[in-house]
Amino acid sequence: MAETARADAAFLRLDGVVKRFGGQAAVDGLSLAVRRGEFVSLLGPSGGGKTTTLHMIAGFIDPDAGDILLDGASLRGLPSHRRGAAMVFQSYALFPHMTVFDNVAFGLRMRKAGRAEIARRVGEALELVRLEGLGGRHPRELSGGQQQRVALARALVLEPRLLLLDEPLSNLDPRLRRELRDNFVDIHRRTGMTTLLVTHDLEEAFATSDRVAILGGGRLQQFDTPQAIYTRPRTAFVADFVGHGNVVAGRLERHAAGLRLRPAGGAPVLPLPAEAVLTDAAGEARYAIPAHALRLLPAGQGAGGLSAAEAAFDGCLRSLTYLGAALRFEVELHGLLLAGECAAGAWAAGLAPGAQVGVAWAVADMIPLPPPEPDAAQAASAPQAGGARLLEALS
C-alpha cells in the first residue's frame, strides 16, 4: 500500500526520531509516514511519547536523532512558525487578555498582514468554527468548548500545511467532546488539511481518523486503519490497549475442516477463522470474541457446535442486565465465561440467571491476539513481532 502512493505517503515523514529526557528515551526510533490530507491519530497511554512527538513536529523541541520531513523537506533547524504546522493545545493556551478576534488575529499580525485582510480572514476562521459574532468577547466569557474552537480558529486562520491537535478534547465533558470531535472531522473534510491528533481515547481516535498510530514505550506499535487495529492487533501492547474482552487461550489444533482452539479445562473446542495466526513458543494461541458478535439463542439451538462459518454452543446464563436498548449477558460454557450484548428482544428479557441458553457467533468475527509478552524489555526490542512466531495455518 505504501508502494502505490509513494509520493503522498511522504507528505509528513518521521525517520527514526529519537528524543531522550535525562537518559530515558521518550521517543525511541519512531518512523511514520502520513499522506497529504490524511487525518491521523497518535494514540497511546500517557508517557507513550505522543505529545513529545507532536512538540518535535511543531518545533518546540529538537529530536536527538532522526529527521522530520514535511513535503519532502527537512524541518531541522526551522523555527516553529516557519514550519506551517499550527498547534492546538489541550489547555487551549488562549491569550486571556485579548479578545477572541485578537487571539485569532495574533498569527496574522505577527506576519504583518493588512488590516482588511486580517478582518476578512479572522471572520472566515470564526465562521468555520461557528463562532461568528463572538469576536468581541474575552476567552473567560466563553464555555470550554467555545474556547477550544477559538484555539482551533487561531490555528486554522494561518492556513497551515499541517494541523497538530494535542489532546484538544480531554478537558471537556463527554457530550461536548463528541460534538467537537465531529466538528474536527467536518472541518477536516472541508479543508482537506493534513491533521495529526494526539489522544489517549480509543473511541476518539477511531471516530476521527483515517489511520491510527499506536505509540507505546516511545515506539510505534501499529499504524493502520481503525478496523485493522481493532480486528487484527499486531502486538500484545495494542491488544491490551484496545482492551478486548472474552479472551480465550488454548492449544491450536489442525483439523480437516480447519483450525480449532482447545481451551484448557473442560470448555468446548472452538472453530477458528482460517488465516495466519500468532502463537507463542508452546503453540498456545489467544483469541478474543467481541461482545457485540455474541448472540443469545433459546436453548437447544446452539447444540450443533462447530461449523466453518458459525460457532454455536449451549451454556448456562450467569447474569442478565437490562440496559434499555440492549441486554448485557454472561453465558458460561463449561468453565468459559463469555460476556455479550444483544438487542433487548422480548423472549430474552424473561430469562433468569441459571437458565439454559444457546450462544452463537460468526467465526470470522473472532480476533486473533498476539501472545502476551514475557517481559517488557523483550517487548521493547521486538515490537512488531511481539515475540511471536507466525504460523501459516492453511499452507
Add this chain to the structure above:
Amino acid sequence: MNARPSRLLVLWTALVTLFILGPLVMVLLVSLTPRDYVSLPEGGPSLRWYAAMLARPEFVDAALNSLWLALAAAGSALALGLAAALGIAGRDFAGRGLLLGVLMSPLFVPLILSALAILAVFSSWGWTHQPSRLFVAHTALTLPYVVRTLVASLAALDRRQLLAARNLGAGPWRCFLRVTLPQLGPGLFAAGLFAFIVSFDDVGLSLFLTGTGFSTLPVQLFSYASYNSDPTIAAVSVTMVALSFAAVILVERGFGLQRLMR
C-alpha cells in the same frame, strides 16, 4: 448566604476594627490639640501643630527625599526583579533554589545586620554620597518583595501560551511584550506598591546611611521624637495617613483595588 451574622462575629469584627483604627483616631485627636504637649484637644481643636509642621523645612525636605527615594528604589527593584523572576519562574535549573534564596535574603537577615554590613562596605569603599548609597541599599531591600510577587504572578501563567505565541510567529521579545507583560500588569503594580511602601517606611537601613544634609521622613520623625515631645509628630502622621488614603482612593478609581488584590 442570607443568614444574619452571629452577634459574636459582629462583636469580634468591631474589636478588630477598633484595634486597627483606634490608634489612628488617637493620633488624629492629639494632632488637633491646642496645648504644648501630647494631649487630647480639650477646649476645642486647633491647627497650630500643622502650621508648626509646615514651618519646619526639614520635614518637608525629608518627605520629598523619601518620596523620590521610594519611587527610584521601587523602579529599579521592579526592573531587576522582573528580569530575575522571568529567569526563575517556571524553570528548573541547578542553583535555582540558591539564587532565589540570595534574592530573598534581605527578608530574613536582621535589618540591623544588613545595615551595619552595608555601611561598613560603603565606608571602606569611601562611598559617602548619601542619596546614591541609600538608593542602592533600598533597591536591595525591596527586591525580595518584587521577586516574590512576580514569581507568583508568572507561575499563574500557562506557559503553553508562550509555545502558542511562538508557533504563531512571535519571537522572544514579542512573546514577552504582547503575551507575558500585559498579563503581569496587576502583579507589577502590586510589586511596585510593596517596594514603594517598604522603602518609604524604612527606618533601619536609612538610619545608618543618612546623615547631616540628607534625611528621609521616617528618620527625621524618629530623631525628632527622640528629642521632642510636642504634637508635631502627630500632625505629620495624620498628614501621611491622609495622603495614603488619597492614594488608595485614586488607585481604586483608576485600576480597581479589588481587581489588583485578586
